[in-house]
Amino acid sequence: MDEKTIFELSRPGTPEIQMPEHDVPEMILDEVIPEKFIAPLPPPMPEVSELDVIRHFTRLSNKNFNVDANFYPLGSCTMKYNPRVGEWASRLHGFAGLHPYAGYENSQGALKLMEELSEDLCEITGMDGFTLQPAAGAHGELTALLITRAWFKDKGEDRDIILVPDTSHGTNPASAAMAGFNIRQVKSDGYGNIDIGDLKSKLDDKVACLMLTNPSTLGLFETGIEKVESLVHKAGGLLYYDGANLNALMGKSRPGDMGFDLVHLNLHKTFATPHGGGGPGSGPVGALGPLVDYLPGDELVDEDGLTVMKPRTRSIGRVRSFYGNFGVLVKAYVYIRGLGAEGLVRASECAVLSANYLATRLKEAFDLPFKRRCMHEFVLSASRQKKLGVSAMDIAKRILDFGFHAPTVYFPLIVPEALMIEPTETENKQTMDAFCEALLAIAREVEENPEIVKSAPHNTPVSRVDEAGAARKLMLCGI
């Protein structure tokens, strides 16, 4: 059944809503606000009863796909189960009710948590210091690039180029452009690594930084990382680690040991906060050596058992109000302390095992462009199906009919008809087997009955939407 919008449910004059009598003196609107700021008409608010509102949004929420209900192997997004204990901890009154202006003497618990979380993140990544302010992954990227800019400005070096591999997340070049840099793309080789020859040809004294995701968005470990590191540093540039894929490496390998100078993490992904609904997220940035002094916000240090805030002398300044998205920090802390060092290692091992299990089962029916052991995710190509007239998008839509979320499609850009699958460590074998059976059944349908795939989805509340039409006519307002 189609759900009406809340505006369509509106019945003018709905009597159920009654505001209490006000207990302050009445003000005349146009005596306190200049006329030019007063809207000629009241906003078009829907008039609906409380019960109408509850039922409307409950029905919508039941139609929404979510990781608590179904398997969500959306590559690059790490849609793992988020333990409920994190929700409990972040809602504790001492955390949730704490005012950011309470002062450090009255906020010791929260500050201690942030101090210890920073230390844990340093331990996990091999960095020397962290800022917890950035509110999301791309915000962390921008922060690290602004640090890069300030660093070279202080050194008196004019470097305006950022290198990004052709497999990079789209946010990398976007963040670089936003920070005022120009972008050079570096090619991948046939093995899925950075093409060393191409990297050499792109490096010069204008290059400020190489942004690298390891494992890459192909789900492959960058085995040439030591060579890449020495080339970039020899050319005087910095090395930046996009932490989007840290879920593959926790406790196994550290960006700091690989030679990265700056790191961002997605706490909401790797360290278990519900995400994908628009936030709140958290994208802490870590730095090595003298770069630590450029981080936003104060350094948290222990002084006689009290956590105190020390200003950083070369800080690029604040990038977020107060302490960042503190609730996400609490969840990350609980996740790290709950699993412990051994648990984090085990989580990454299981994430990698799950992805390799799926890749092995699916590579008969779909092309696997890079024939290597994958890390926490892998990229299939539907090129074989495309020759029969069925695209990766069609297959993604058909998966919805089987009750699974679709993989990421058409990314990374260097794989034609890409299907990017990340099962995460929290799925059991039965769930992954059911997903494999569904994809294998779809591969058979492509050969025997392609129309059912091309016209999918059939069992979802909304059928195939006109994505091109929606992108061309940018109408966000229904009324």
Add this chain to the structure above:
Amino acid sequence: MVPNDLKYTKEHEWVRIEGGIAVTGITDHAQEMLGDIVFVELPAAGEKVEQMGKIGTIESVKTVSDLFSPISGVVKEINKIYMDRMEGAENPDFHPEYANHDPYGKGWMVKIEISNTEETANLLTPEQYEKLLEEEA
């Protein structure tokens, strides 16, 4: 589909030389790879362009990609089907989907007044372009 009366670039633009004017757009292969095209940003008429310099951006439902000028010269005209608004109002002739449906015809993008005819020697013949497609496949 590679029409044999056109020239091509290795970045998948096609060119039709009409006197001193080069008409250009993206090839059928390019539109197939990009998928449904939703917006095309083009240079303004009168702008100077260089051979293989970036002159625009093509946005599809899958990705964003650069458009390169096949030749040096001055932009003479751009195809109005790619302008979603004109003179502050919605353009009733906004039809970016022609880049998908008719890439060599109604989907043309830019007309350039050629400044150096010798540069046409750098363009690919249909045979060379077909070979490039085979190599990239």
